[in-house]
Amino acid sequence: MSAHIEPVAITQTVLDACEHLDTASLSDALDSLGINGGLPGIVSQVPGTRCVGVAFTVQYEAVDTPTAFKGAANYIDHVPCGAVIVSSNAGRHDCTVWGDIMTHFALANGIKGTVIDGVARDIDTVIRCNYPLFSRGRFMQSAKNRAQLKAVQVPVVIDGVTVRPGDLLVCDGSGCVVIPQQLAAEVVRRAQAVEQTERSIIEAISTGSTLENARSTYRYDQPWLTDAEKVSVGERP
Structure with a gap:
């Protein structure tokens, strides 16, 4: 039996910080905690x-x-402003669960984006709308009489990664990462340290350092450490 996990509200401070963090840094931060949060293939x-x-x-x-017809998309009426929809269609490529009507609704109601374990259609419209859509691919065939809504706001598993209602989603050109809500603040702190480490390395090699020396100097083996933590670790016998 899996342990019950109490939901934890993600603060606006954390959300704002994530607007300036990429998924690679967040993934590195999750790695430092032994957590796999990336969604392969999406x-x-x-x-x-x-x-x-x-x-x-x-x-x-x-x-x-x-x-x-059961209107399997009507759940979207209940999606709050600021949410990212995570739609699990078992990775199917033969029918879509997202299209132009839902895109327009999402934009009109402040929904931040959509992540699909499956495919989407009406991509030309989605691109014109500049709506953040992440999926396994594109296919025009409807889900009517092929897929039906089973549940909303339940944990879903995508390639072994569990996404729970209220977890933090960050998606960009490198893919999508899921951050457990209980760890969001700590993951963000570590990701900020990762990005600072990488900026320091890039600055060093831009002024003549070798990559090996720059990585050693700025502790690329543990890039999630803050500068103070790196000094502390370096001083240990």
Whole structure:
């Protein structure tokens, strides 16, 4: 039996900080805590876009018998402003769970972006709208009589990574990373340190340092350490 995890609200300070952090740094920060938060194979469908927000999860399942249209997208009426929709369609490539109507609704209601374990359609429209959409690919075929809504706001598992309602999602050109809500503040702190370490290394090699020396000087083996922590570690016998 899995342990119950109490939800923790992600602060606006953390959300604002993530607007200035890339997924690579956040992934490195998660690695330092022994957590795998990357979603393999889910990539941006709209170049140049990114999104930051709390997860609103949606779970689909295969239709067992063809039935009348059930309006499986109507859940979106209940997605709060500022959320990132995480839609689990079991990685299916044969039917879509996102298109132009939902894109327009999301933009009109302050939804930050959409992450799909599956495919999306109407991509030309999504690109024109510059809406942050991340999925396994593109395919025009409808989900009608192929997939149906199973549940919302439940944990979903994508390639072994569990996404819980309220977890932090950050997506950019390198992909999508899931940050457990209980660890969001610490992950952000470490990611900021990672980016500072990398800036220091880049500055050093730009002024003539070898890569080996720069990485050694700025402790690239543990880039999530702050400058003070690096000094402390270096002084240990």
